[in-house]
Amino acid sequence: MDLNADLGEGFGVWRLGDDEAMLDIVTSANVACGFHAGDPATMRRICLAAAERGVAVGAQVGYRDLAGFGRRRIEYDFAELRDDLMYQMAALDGFCRLAGTSLRYVKPHGALYNTAATDEAQAAAVVAAAADFAPALPVLCQPGSVLAQLAAGAGCRVVGEGFADRGYLPDGRLVPRSSPDALVTSSEEVADRVVAMARRQQVVAVDGTVVPTPVESICVHGDTPGAVALAQRARAALVGAGVHLAPFS
Amino acid sequence: MDLNADLGEGFGVWRLGDDEAMLDIVTSANVACGFHAGDPATMRRICLAAAERGVAVGAQVGYRDLAGFGRRRIEYDFAELRDDLMYQMAALDGFCRLAGTSLRYVKPHGALYNTAATDEAQAAAVVAAAADFAPALPVLCQPGSVLAQLAAGAGCRVVGEGFADRGYLPDGRLVPRSSPDALVTSSEEVADRVVAMARRQQVVAVDGTVVPTPVESICVHGDTPGAVALAQRARAALVGAGVHLAPFS
Amino acid sequence: MDLNADLGEGFGVWRLGDDEAMLDIVTSANVACGFHAGDPATMRRICLAAAERGVAVGAQVGYRDLAGFGRRRIEYDFAELRDDLMYQMAALDGFCRLAGTSLRYVKPHGALYNTAATDEAQAAAVVAAAADFAPALPVLCQPGSVLAQLAAGAGCRVVGEGFADRGYLPDGRLVPRSSPDALVTSSEEVADRVVAMARRQQVVAVDGTVVPTPVESICVHGDTPGAVALAQRARAALVGAGVHLAPFS
Amino acid sequence: MDLNADLGEGFGVWRLGDDEAMLDIVTSANVACGFHAGDPATMRRICLAAAERGVAVGAQVGYRDLAGFGRRRIEYDFAELRDDLMYQMAALDGFCRLAGTSLRYVKPHGALYNTAATDEAQAAAVVAAAADFAPALPVLCQPGSVLAQLAAGAGCRVVGEGFADRGYLPDGRLVPRSSPDALVTSSEEVADRVVAMARRQQVVAVDGTVVPTPVESICVHGDTPGAVALAQRARAALVGAGVHLAPFS
Numbered sequence: 001m002d003l004n005a006d007l008g009e010g011f012g013v014w015r016l017g018d019d020e021a022m023l024d025i026v027t028s029a030n031v032a033c034g035f036h037a038g039d040p041a042t043m044r045r046i047c048l049a050a051a052e053r054g055v056a057v058g059a060q061v062g063y064r065d066l067a068g069f070g071r072r073r074i075e076y077d078f079a080e081l082r083d084d085l086m087y088q089m090a091a092l093d094g095f096c097r098l099a100g101t102s103l104r105y106v107k108p109h110g111a112l113y114n115t116a117a118t119d120e121a122q123a124a125a126v127v128a129a130a131a132d133f134a135p136a137l138p139v140l141c142q143p144g145s146v147l148a149q150l151a152a153g154a155g156c157r158v159v160g161e162g163f164a165d166r167g168y169l170p171d172g173r174l175v176p177r178s179s180p181d182a183l184v185t186s187s188e189e190v191a192d193r194v195v196a197m198a199r200r201q202q203v204v205a206v207d208g209t210v211v212p213t214p215v216e217s218i219c220v221h222g223d224t225p226g227a228v229a230l231a232q233r234a235r236a237a238l239v240g241a242g243v244h245l246a247p248f249s
Numbered sequence: 250m251d252l253n254a255d256l257g258e259g260f261g262v263w264r265l266g267d268d269e270a271m272l273d274i275v276t277s278a279n280v281a282c283g284f285h286a287g288d289p290a291t292m293r294r295i296c297l298a299a300a301e302r303g304v305a306v307g308a309q310v311g312y313r314d315l316a317g318f319g320r321r322r323i324e325y326d327f328a329e330l331r332d333d334l335m336y337q338m339a340a341l342d343g344f345c346r347l348a349g350t351s352l353r354y355v356k357p358h359g360a361l362y363n364t365a366a367t368d369e370a371q372a373a374a375v376v377a378a379a380a381d382f383a384p385a386l387p388v389l390c391q392p393g394s395v396l397a398q399l400a401a402g403a404g405c406r407v408v409g410e411g412f413a414d415r416g417y418l419p420d421g422r423l424v425p426r427s428s429p430d431a432l433v434t435s436s437e438e439v440a441d442r443v444v445a446m447a448r449r450q451q452v453v454a455v456d457g458t459v460v461p462t463p464v465e466s467i468c469v470h471g472d473t474p475g476a477v478a479l480a481q482r483a484r485a486a487l488v489g490a491g492v493h494l495a496p497f498s
Numbered sequence: 499m500d501l502n503a504d505l506g507e508g509f510g511v512w513r514l515g516d517d518e519a520m521l522d523i524v525t526s527a528n529v530a531c532g533f534h535a536g537d538p539a540t541m542r543r544i545c546l547a548a549a550e551r552g553v554a555v556g557a558q559v560g561y562r563d564l565a566g567f568g569r570r571r572i573e574y575d576f577a578e579l580r581d582d583l584m585y586q587m588a589a590l591d592g593f594c595r596l597a598g599t600s601l602r603y604v605k606p607h608g609a610l611y612n613t614a615a616t617d618e619a620q621a622a623a624v625v626a627a628a629a630d631f632a633p634a635l636p637v638l639c640q641p642g643s644v645l646a647q648l649a650a651g652a653g654c655r656v657v658g659e660g661f662a663d664r665g666y667l668p669d670g671r672l673v674p675r676s677s678p679d680a681l682v683t684s685s686e687e688v689a690d691r692v693v694a695m696a697r698r699q700q701v702v703a704v705d706g707t708v709v710p711t712p713v714e715s716i717c718v719h720g721d722t723p724g725a726v727a728l729a730q731r732a733r734a735a736l737v738g739a740g741v742h743l744a745p746f747s
Numbered sequence: 748m749d750l751n752a753d754l755g756e757g758f759g760v761w762r763l764g765d766d767e768a769m770l771d772i773v774t775s776a777n778v779a780c781g782f783h784a785g786d787p788a789t790m791r792r793i794c795l796a797a798a799e800r801g802v803a804v805g806a807q808v809g810y811r812d813l814a815g816f817g818r819r820r821i822e823y824d825f826a827e828l829r830d831d832l833m834y835q836m837a838a839l840d841g842f843c844r845l846a847g848t849s850l851r852y853v854k855p856h857g858a859l860y861n862t863a864a865t866d867e868a869q870a871a872a873v874v875a876a877a878a879d880f881a882p883a884l885p886v887l888c889q890p891g892s893v894l895a896q897l898a899a900g901a902g903c904r905v906v907g908e909g910f911a912d913r914g915y916l917p918d919g920r921l922v923p924r925s926s927p928d929a930l931v932t933s934s935e936e937v938a939d940r941v942v943a944m945a946r947r948q949q950v951v952a953v954d955g956t957v958v959p960t961p962v963e964s965i966c967v968h969g970d971t972p973g974a975v976a977l978a979q980r981a982r983a984a985l986v987g988a989g990v991h992l993a994p995f996s
Contacts, residue, residue: 013784013816014761037760039814040332065572066813067562067786069760073573074566075609083289086347087340094339098381111573132347262535262567263512286511288565313814314821315564316537318511322822323815324858360822538830581787588841589834596833596879630845 001198002217002248003235004028004140004161006060006109008046009037009069009223022222023049025231027247028056030107030140033088036062036070043095051099056247058140059089061129062109070110078125085129093133104249105138105159106130108147117145127154138249143214144172159248162197162215164190164234165227170209181206190230191237194218198243216248250447251466251497252484253277253389253410255309255358257295258286258318258472271471272298274480276496277305279356279389282337285311285319292344300348305496307389308338310378311358319359327374334378342382353498354387354408355379357396366394376403387498392463393421408497411446411464413439413483414476419458430455439479440486443467447492465497499696500715500746501733502526502638502659504558504607506544507535507567507721520720521547523729525745526554528605528638531586534560534568541593549597554745556638557587559627560607568608576623583627591631602747603636603657604628606645615643625652636747641712642670657746660695660713662688662732663725668707679704688728689735692716696741714746748945749964749995750982751775751887751908753807753856755793756784756816756970769969770796772978774994775803777854777887780835783809783817790842798846803994805887806836808876809856817857825872832876840880851996852885852906853877855894864892874901885996890961891919906995909944909962911937911981912974917956928953937977938984941965945990963995 003026009016016037023029029050032038038060050057062070064084076084085106093103108116108126116123123146130137131154139151143160151158165184167175175182184190196202197213205211220231238245252275258265265286272278278299281287287309299306311319313333325333334355342352357365357375365372372395379386380403388400392409401407414433416424424431433439445451446462454460469480487494501524507514514535521527527548530536536558548555560568562582574582583604591601606614606624614621621644628635629652637649641658650656663682665673673680682688694700695711703709716736718729736743750773756763763784770776776797779785785807797804809817811831823831832853840850855863855873863870870893877884878901886898890907899905912931914922922929931937940950944960952958965985967978985992 011758011761012814013818014758014763016761034336040336041329043336044332064565065563067759068572068574068578071760072575074563075571076566077570080290080566083293086343087283087289087292090343090346091336091340093343094335094382097339098335133343260509260512261565262569263509263514265512314812316510316811317821317823317827320511321824323812324820325815326819329815532834538834539827541834542830578788581791584841584845585781585787585790585838588844589838592833592837592840592880595837631841 001238001243001245002027003220003238003245004030004058004107004217005220005222005231006030006032007222008032008042010042011037011039011066017223018228019046020049021228022231023053023055025235026055026220027245028058028105028217028249030058030060031092032060032062032109033092035064035084035088036066036109043092044098047092047095047099047101051101054247056104056249057092057096057101058105058107059092059103060107060109061085061088062112070112073111073115076122076125078121081122081125082128082132085126086132089129089133103133104247105140106133107140113141116147117142120146120150123147123150127151127156130156140217159217160215161217161219162203162213164194164218164220165230168203168205168211170205170207170211172211172213175206187230187233190234194234195237195241195243198238199241250487250492250494251276252469252487252494253279253307253356253466254469254471254480255279255281256471257281257291259291260286260288260315266472267477268295269298270477271480272302272304274484275304275469276494277307277354277466277498279307279309280341281309281311281358282341284313284333284337285315285358292341293347296341296344296348300350305353305498306341306345306350307354307356308341308352309356309358310334310337311361319361322360322364325371325374327370330371330374331377331381334375335381338378338382352382353496354389355382356389362390365396366391369395369399372396372399376400376405379405389466408466409464410466410468411452411462413443413467413469414479417452417454417460419454419456419460421460424455436479436482439483443483444486444490444492447487448490499736499741499743500525501718501736501743502528502556502605502715503718503720503729504528504530505720506530506540508540509535509537509564515721516726517544517720518547519726520729521551521553523733524553524718525743526556526603526715526747528556528558529590530558530560530607531590533562533582533586534564534607541590542596545590545593545597545599549599554602554747555590555594555599556603556605557590557601558605558607559583559586560610568610571609571613574620574623576619579620579623580626580630583624584630587627587631601631602745603638604631605638611639614645615640618644618648621645621648625649625654628654638715657715658713659715659717660701660711662692662716662718663728666701666703666709668703668705668709670709673704685728685731688732692732693735693739693741696736697739748985748990748992749774750967750985750992751777751805751854751964752967752969752978753777753779754969755779755789757789758784758786758813764970765975766793767796768975769978770800770802772982773802773967774992775805775852775964775996777805777807778839779807779809779856780839782811782831782835783813783856790839791845794839794842794846794848798848803851803996804839804843804848805852805854806839806850807854807856808832808835809859817859820858820862823869823872825868828869828872829875829879832873833879836876836880850880851994852887853880854887860888863894864889867893867897870894870897874898874903877903887964906964907962908964908966909950909960911941911965911967912977915950915952915958917952917954917958919958922953934977934980937981941981942984942988942990945985946988
């Protein structure tokens with residue numbers, strides 16, 4: 001099983017989360033590439049630190065929207081979106097190569113993640129950028145999403161991900177953030193969930209339904225002090241249950 | 250002899266110069282990378298068009314300053330400047346590889362060009378970015394500049410450039426843009442100059458002094474209709490004088 | 499009757515259209531405020547030039563999206579959009595006051611114009627910003643749009659506008675830009691249309707239907723040389739038909 | 748005596764310092780205006796909160812440089828800098844007026860603060876923007892600086908400020924940030940210094956020299972948890988010493 005987290009999401013003087021702490025927890029780092037967050041100096045630092053630890057680096061690509069942190073849906077033209085994503089992937093890959101490694105996968109961020117899960121045009125732009133960058137580049141996304149379908153159809157490797165600290169609906173989608181059940185905050189519950197995902201490929205939805213989760217990676221968060229502790233607990237639970245942690249790529 | 254020009258210097262809806270016309274004139278294209286100008290869709294289009302024509306692509310890297318078009322000196326920290334430049338080079342290289350080629354050289358833009366010609370710290374950042382990107386990556390710059398010296402010292406290939414339409418001082422520097430002699434606008438004079446640079450490695454300065462110009466590339470401009478015609482005239486004069494035109498890289 | 503046009507839509511070194519020529523044609527200038535286009539030096543210059551000519555200045559407010567020129571719909575949060583628009587209006591008003599006048603109205607730009615014509619939340623944000631800025635501030639928009647309804651309900655003055663060079667559907671909406679009938683390019687036809695709008699408050703739709711156009715202002719464009727000539731023709735036709743041209747504000 | 752602090756220096760999702768805590772300490776708030784930091788929603792929130800507490804709002808104007816947080820000197824053209832500053836002041840004033848008050852003063856930020864202290868052209872641009880915005884608008888700056896001299900000459904009210912937690916050189920300038928004596932971190936020492944500035948208009952420099960500080964305002968910082976506590980201590984010391992705290996404006 002792989003553990004992934006969003007890293008490098010500060011910009012200039014502004015920091016978000018504890019990148020160094022998270023690099024000791026995860027096996028894959030989704031590094032922001034400068035459009036919704038991230039700056040070149042941070043990208044370099046994280047790529048070097050990830051390479052030292054054997055953590056795989058993926059491009060966490062987003063809309064060009066620093067002010068909105070990539071969380072506002074934007075009605076991009078297909079080609080413009082594809083090229084904006086390609087640009088971000090290539091830029092990050094430069095720092096990966098400097099660190100003696102290379103870009104291993106792509107994962108869309110924020111509103112692009114949500115939009116590409118259901119919108120064919122934006123999903124197709126993500127897939128086109130991935131295919132332009134490298135044949136069969138892995139795409140990290142939600143199982144069953146439109147993005148997963150299109151990526152598979154285009155010959156990309158599709159890597160399904162589950163969420164350690166997000167509530168699930170009976171149909172496998174996430175509980176919307178506006179709902180009180182959106183976040184799982186109990187560390188025991190998080191520990192139980194990640195082990196169930198890793199060992200039995202399933203999670204219990206908010207209504208008690210058992211939902212299948214065919215995932216190769218589990219997403220943890222690190223943007224608050226509490227989140228880092230929760231991520232550490234998730235890792236410890238997996239290790240304690242005998243789950244082997246390694247990059248999927 | 251190589252002919253180079255700055256291309257792709259629009260941004261979004263805004264255009265600057267006639268990129269397509271210039272691609273039929275030059276042998277090397279200095280492509281803007283998104284920090285002072287340039288957007289991913291334009292970078293892709295130009296890289297593809299350049300590759301079709303056998304025009305070499307170099308990274309025209311600049312300060313992060315769209316509002317100032319990279320023409321305002323910024324007191325960057327060394328590492329921040331190096332990483333901003335590395336980011337730009339890697340992003341452009343992604344589109345080069347998509348076009349079946351690769352990034353062939355780097356040339357600083359605007360205020361960075363001028364600053365790196367005399368300022369050790371900024372010149373060193375340009376050189377560090379070039380060396381980080383690829384060993385011996387050619388650096389296109391003014392002969393005798395601090396950048397030329399540091400690049401040579403670091404093992405980069407230094408490619409000197411002359412200017413078809415800029416006045417020269419007796420010491421080999423360019424006439425400042427604020428002076429009436431800054432620009433050469435007569436197409437006959439431009440034709441004579443480029444042939445003298447190519448055949449005799451020299452140019453006549455504003456006071457009549459003959460100045461040596463040990464250059465492998467001549468820079469032409471294309472940001473006005475008149476400039477495109479002047480560039481065409483320069484190319485025709487070189488061809489007429491039997492000078493072989495080809496990328497230096 | 500008022501004639502309005504979008505002005506100041508360059509950014510830094512990039513220009514779009516001939517602002518000076520258009521200021522001699524229109525009676526109201528929709529000045530870009532820096533988010534989709536426009537920079538402070540341009541805003542100052544246009545406000546001063548407009549004030550000299552008795553041209554009213556309105557805020558052409560847009561999404562924060564220079565790369566997309568405000569033409570991509572963005573799913574803003576209500577309060578964020580309201581505050582982004584308020585910021586733009588206040589900034590432009592500073593240059594108006596410097597020129598001895600004040601901001602006279604607001605008009606949304608591009609994708610915000612289209613979205614606010616049908617989307618209640620974004621229309622409400624435009625109205626909230628207008629009301630925050632000044633009681634009863636005129637809102638320039640399409641007659642019958644959701645924005646027009648909400649603005650009227652909030653006590654803003656609603657100023658309907660027609661388009662000199664855009665095709666109309668039988669229901670009064672504009673022909674989408676993707677259609678071949680989207681633009682009217684014949685100067686004679688433009689002349690006839692603006693006179694019909696001004697004298698009879700009507701326009702002939704693409705299918706021959708006569709559509710009522712209860713407008714106080716007609717929008718002309720100036721972003722191409724041909725557009726400026728068309729705008730001059732529209733103005734001449736109105737003057738020739740005895741229509742008095744003056745700012746609506 | 749007035750207490751001022753830099754507020755609203757986040758951007759979008761990123762936060763810097765505890766604005767609400769600082770608004771209970773200071774009598775004047777230097778609010779970031781969107782160019783080096785600050786977004787419209789934050790500007791609105793702080794202007795409303797400041798007005799409720801009787802805290803005066805000033806424009807903390809900076810270079811257009813979010814990535815560098817306004818801390819990198821930029822070689823602006825005079826008119827461009829003046830207009831960029833005017834734009835920021837006017838935008839913030841819009842939110843002040845919404846809160847029932849108005850912009851009371853201007854203070855340059857970061858590299859602009861330092862540059863305008865010694866560079867005539869940039870100081871003149873700050874003064875021109877202030878004078879354009881409102882006659883006699885107070886300029887908050889270091890006593891004896893070039894900015895103070897030019898502002899006085901132009902009829903602006905000059906308000907000198909001292910620094911609660913910065914070391915002083917014998918000539919009245921601040922110890923550079925690169926020096927170990929740059930910051931005063933002892934809360935007792937900070938308390939003694941602010942009382943000495945307020946009661947005796949003097950401060951003890953790093954070499955023991957007593958330096959005159961003709962100041963009407965003392966700057967405190969709030970960008971770290973420790974900084975907020977230090978600012979609270981400074982306020983308590985002044986109140987304890989019988990110093991009346993009120994906005995200078």
